[in-house]
Amino acid sequence: MDYILKIDCNDEKGLILRVSEIVFKHGLNYVSTSEFVDHENSRFYMRAVVVGQVNTIEFQNTLSAYLPSDSVIFFESIKKKDIVILATKENHCLGDLLIKHSSKDLNANILAIIANHDTLRPLSDKFDIPFTCISTDGLDRVEHEKLVLKELEKYKFDYMVLAKYMRILSPDFVKRYPKKIINIHHSFLPAFIGANPYKQAYERGVKIIGATAHFVTDDLDEGPIITQDVIRVNHEMNWKDMQKAGRDVEKVVLSNALELVFDERVFVYDNKTVIF
Amino acid sequence: MDYILKIDCNDEKGLILRVSEIVFKHGLNYVSTSEFVDHENSRFYMRAVVVGQVNTIEFQNTLSAYLPSDSVIFFESIKKKDIVILATKENHCLGDLLIKHSSKDLNANILAIIANHDTLRPLSDKFDIPFTCISTDGLDRVEHEKLVLKELEKYKFDYMVLAKYMRILSPDFVKRYPKKIINIHHSFLPAFIGANPYKQAYERGVKIIGATAHFVTDDLDEGPIITQDVIRVNHEMNWKDMQKAGRDVEKVVLSNALELVFDERVFVYDNKTVIF
Amino acid sequence: MDYILKIDCNDEKGLILRVSEIVFKHGLNYVSTSEFVDHENSRFYMRAVVVGQVNTIEFQNTLSAYLPSDSVIFFESIKKKDIVILATKENHCLGDLLIKHSSKDLNANILAIIANHDTLRPLSDKFDIPFTCISTDGLDRVEHEKLVLKELEKYKFDYMVLAKYMRILSPDFVKRYPKKIINIHHSFLPAFIGANPYKQAYERGVKIIGATAHFVTDDLDEGPIITQDVIRVNHEMNWKDMQKAGRDVEKVVLSNALELVFDERVFVYDNKTVIF
Amino acid sequence: MDYILKIDCNDEKGLILRVSEIVFKHGLNYVSTSEFVDHENSRFYMRAVVVGQVNTIEFQNTLSAYLPSDSVIFFESIKKKDIVILATKENHCLGDLLIKHSSKDLNANILAIIANHDTLRPLSDKFDIPFTCISTDGLDRVEHEKLVLKELEKYKFDYMVLAKYMRILSPDFVKRYPKKIINIHHSFLPAFIGANPYKQAYERGVKIIGATAHFVTDDLDEGPIITQDVIRVNHEMNWKDMQKAGRDVEKVVLSNALELVFDERVFVYDNKTVIF
Known part of the structure; x- marks a missing residue:
């Protein structure tokens, strides 16, 4: 063994x-x-x-x-990890994980998908993964997170994967899952922290954009970085073109980071990672 | 013709x-x-x-x-450009330009090198390029720049190249040479603006570092970006290792940017570049 | 318009x-x-x-x-292209195209999927795309291609996409669809032409592997190249690790090439491409 | 210690x-x-x-x-290695090593430079490194190598670096220095083995070119690979443009490989390397 x-x-x-x-x-x-x-x-x-x-x-x-x-x-x-995925509307990261899951190329079992919109339900259904939509309509952050936590309690999971979950988690929420929440941020951190990094990148006129997978901590977009990658962009691309081009990088970076974490190759110390 | x-x-x-x-x-x-x-x-x-x-x-x-x-x-x-190079102590960018210059692979004539330290004089002398050291000792920024400007006035140049010139130029200085000063910044802008970006990168625990060549404007490290490139780093590298690894990227990015500029392939508009 | x-x-x-x-x-x-x-x-x-x-x-x-x-x-x-996909057993390229298709991020309509194994039927069914398995059992190449051609005749398509179709097409077959068949080859051509390039790469001890999307011509793996990309590998990886790592490159390279072709950005001349 | x-x-x-x-x-x-x-x-x-x-x-x-x-x-x-450099006419790899040597950024002492043309003498002289030109005029391979060997015997070196030495070494020569000769090949091996790889790359219409640093063995361009890197090219570039663009890759790949070797991070086994 x-x-x-x-x-x-x-x-x-x-x-x-x-x-x-x-x-x-x-x-x-x-x-x-x-x-x-x-x-x-x-x-x-x-x-x-x-x-x-x-x-x-x-x-x-x-x-x-x-x-x-x-x-x-x-x-x-050595064994497969159990994970829960949080998502919003975009299908590229979730879809990539589902395809890999279905051919046993993901070193994890996807127990459930929780989303704040119903958009991805048909995709989740195709792959027979339990999908729960917890809308934020009429709820403040605390109320919404309470419902998400209640849903999460149904599952015994090793990691929570934010596959383009477009909500900021509160410190109280994050504290419950130290080193257990992995996020894909759609920029080459620490450049373009916060909202719409592709628009920020376009406005700054950068020639390279990227994506960053990291553990989630109290500080928004400031957690320990697991892996990053980049692609070249040019003056012909507006921010929507960059966003589209960025999706392939986002999903590959997230998937690579998960593989490292699931293989127990990642150590977190202070705000950094050691990766074997 | x-x-x-x-x-x-x-x-x-x-x-x-x-x-x-x-x-x-x-x-x-x-x-x-x-x-x-x-x-x-x-x-x-x-x-x-x-x-x-x-x-x-x-x-x-x-x-x-x-x-x-x-x-x-x-x-x-079509003709070669005339340039003046400003430098400080590090020899990798200047050395790369001198080697390319000596084999006619640089699309420019190097008229002179001006530095705020004497460190690079022996290197400049090897290649028979006029070298002037204008020390900052006992001078404030205005006084020092006055001397640099006086030296610059001796030359009719198309571009001023900051080849790791570790002084911040004043807005008054920059205004005299609009779209004429090209700098190599030792980070993947807009990440790690300001002093010692390699130390910042090390402390943030990033997995990729880079370099950025840009036109100099009033805003420090905020001018129009010409070209950028990156390399991977890992937890085994301290900031001095990153600095050492970064030098090859810096010199290649600067050299690529200069080639684009000297070939008249770059347009500057607002804070962006269009590059053909 | x-x-x-x-x-x-x-x-x-x-x-x-x-x-x-x-x-x-x-x-x-x-x-x-x-x-x-x-x-x-x-x-x-x-x-x-x-x-x-x-x-x-x-x-x-x-x-x-x-x-x-x-x-x-x-x-x-400007309009969406109509395509038919040929596949075998691996799901990563097909899955990527289906996910993109389902969120309208693929600039094409997938009319049908034809495979020489039944493995990918469940995946195709999930996305409601007609799937036909034409097994090679008991058939020689000519007989098998005859059946594939008969199936293809049912569809009016602009391009045929070989999404890891592990059969070599005969010159007669290829001649019917000049500049219309796009293949993803799992190596950085022209290195490792032919069977099992990952094994070849492993045995040669290369430090970088890649993938190549190209138009199919008479010469195996010799058609005009549309786009290529690479990833780093190391001594810890055996050829199956390289194959796994290569899948993300393969699907992204194929997807990028298709986008260029569908946008009518690609010219083919002799054995080369001009790409705007 | x-x-x-x-x-x-x-x-x-x-x-x-x-x-x-x-x-x-x-x-x-x-x-x-x-x-x-x-x-x-x-x-x-x-x-x-x-x-x-x-x-x-x-x-x-x-x-x-x-x-x-x-x-x-x-x-x-731990100590600096002693090396001898063989070169021909191109100055970019030699120049890069000389610049690094002069600022103590090369983990080696350059004992001597031997070339089959006199072109690089002025460059070597600038950096006060003994330079010997051994012309091939009127000599066959055996006679020429005999003179080179005689010159080499004057030095006690750890490694011989072929910094764009455009002669093929005979098996007899190579056998004397097992795992001691490091070459930079101007292609992404095993693609484009042999003469003028840039021309081969241009004619094949590839979209990426590269360089490979490897130990020299009996088989031309077939020795154990130490490190490789690539850059993108496009249809606007003819083979001379590719050659020019490739030079920066060549020198950086060679320099990276040497650093790994000089740090004793490289093991050679059969035709592969293990690199820590």
Whole structure:
């Protein structure tokens, strides 16, 4: 059986040796390993895929006793993640995930789709994924989020994916799901934070636009960046042309970021990510 | 003989027809042509390379009488531009231009190099380009710029190239050379405006960094963008690694932008560029 | 009404003038224009979007009389293209086109899908597009293509799109649809022509892989290239990882190429394309 | 003191543990580590930067006794490499290395430049690097290489860099310097092997061109690839335009590859590279 091991702790001498001893003593063998030390913050990161047969709780406890007390240890057999998707009206990111899901190319089960408009219901129905529309009509942000939270409570999910969900989540909402909400922002952050980045890009006259997948934190568009990509634009394109061209980048960037997260390749520390 | 013709005016019916008639009547033939209409601002742009033999002033006057009164017309035989380079301490952009200059791959003559440090004198000397160091020691911005202006007055140049000149030019200085000063900014504008963009990028945890070549206007780092490019960075890189990696992008972006400008492929309108 | 005008002919003096005169006389106005002269082959290319109201046949005839006798003239009001898609088992390119089709982001109507396996029937059914499986079981190439041709004859289509159709088309088949069949090849042509390019790429140890959209001609993987793109790969990836990573590039490259073709921005001459 | 440790051997259980024990027992501490197992060939690769104070020969011997008998172990304190550059007439790659060398941005000492033309002598002289022209006039390949080898013997170098050296080296020559000769090929290999790749690219009508840095082996343009990059081209460019545009890619790709090699980040196995 294959397991993923992730460790993140204050850097000390002999960490790899200690981990390797525990791994060896449990009859596990490394399939792949990666380490990184953030020397500025004196922080150690390690990800390993190991093969063997072991009691995961016992292994984790043994390792924990051997490592610095602040260590964050993740140890699980490799498995698909469970996700809930939040969306609004645009179909490109959701559609891409549904197509990948239907051919088992998405390393996750889509449990449900929640949207603030009914536009994407026919698409969701085609792929037999439960779809719930929670309209914002007549509701303030707190009331609307209360309904969304109630719906979310029905599902046991690992990650919440904002696939072009065009609502700003309140700090209270975000706090409930630390490092669990992934958003695709339709600009090359930190350029063009906020509303309509394509219009901002057009007005600034940039020659390259992009998209950014990031974890959602309290600060709008300021969470830890997972991955980014760009495409060239030119003077012939108005902002709607840029928006259209940007959609392919958005969906690919989101999909790449999810793959990294679902494979447990991403560490979050402060406002940054370490990605193996 | 080959000429470059550039026209930029309010859009009207029949502009291409009118230009083509004048071109034809003067026995000129199009080698290449490009047009663009900015429909938002109802503005027409045209660039053509034409071949033949003509009195440039007479041609320009005839054309002028035929086109809208606001027309900006440029008509010249193709020739190398004359430039002055401003620099500080870093050698990568200046070095790249000097190497290209020495093998005739730069479409310009470098008349002189002016720097606020003496660091690059040995490099400039190797290539026999007049080098003047105007130190800022004991001078305020106005006093220093006065000396720079005095030095600049010695040369009849088409463009001033800021090849990592790490001083902010005053609005008074900039106003003297409208659309004539080209800067390389070491970030993917409008991200990381201002000082030490690599440090800003590192601290934000971005996964892509870039460089931007632009015309200098009153607003710091806000002038019309000519060209941009990016490279990927990762968590293993501190800001000095990013700075080092960024240098190759900076010099290539600056060199590409200059080639476009020297070939008369760039139009500036408001805060944007049209590039053929 | 908006029309697209495309002209391709031997280069002569005064072509733009002549076209502009005819355009002007018919009360048409240029919305946008692009020209290119291939000086090596002395060939002129022009694409224009014009606005007005005109009898298209009369306009085309007038223009034709005015231009060199070898001129190829296309003049039509702007409209969606009709396409038939050929596929095999992989769902990423087909899925991408169906999602775009369903949100009107594809500039074409998908009339039908023909496949040599039944794998993609459920996907096609979800989007209510007629799906026909023509298995190759027990058939040689000629017999199989005969059945495909019979099915194709039911539809009046502008383009045939090979969305990962894993069969080689015979020269006889291809000859019936000159410049009408568009294929996505899963490599950065001309590298890795033929079978399993990802395996070839892996074995060669390249650091970048790509995809190529091209018109299909007699020569396998040798037709005129429309567009290409690449992504970086590394030593950690085996050929199946490369194949997976390549899928996002394949679908985006195919989609970009189709947009260019459907917008009538592509000229084919010999084995090359001119793209405005 | 910082050391670099590189290990490449058949994969076995417990390799990281064994290495870590030896590292720990010698009072060394990991600054950074990377491992990779090529499961297809069952081969283990490890690179580590370690800090401490140790007798390098004793350390290497101890480690060697502890690891599989086929292990290739490299252990040295971090230092600049010594290189000899071979060139012909083009100045862009050589110029880039000289500029970087002069500002200590090249992690190597340039001991000498050997060329088969005298064109680059003035450039080399500017930077005070010994330059030797060994003309091919009147000599066959064997005779010419004999003279080059004689010149090379004067220098104790770690790597030989072919900075656009436009001669094909004979297998006999190459065999003397296994994994020591690095070439920049002006195409995106394996596309356009052989002479004038830009002309080949132009004639094929590709939309992207590139450059490839690789170790030189017996097979022309077939050695292990270190790094590659690409740029977009279009129908307006003839092959000389592509060549000019390609130069910036060539020099950046070569420079990036050298940095990886000089930092001891590259392993060569069969015809591939593992790059940390």
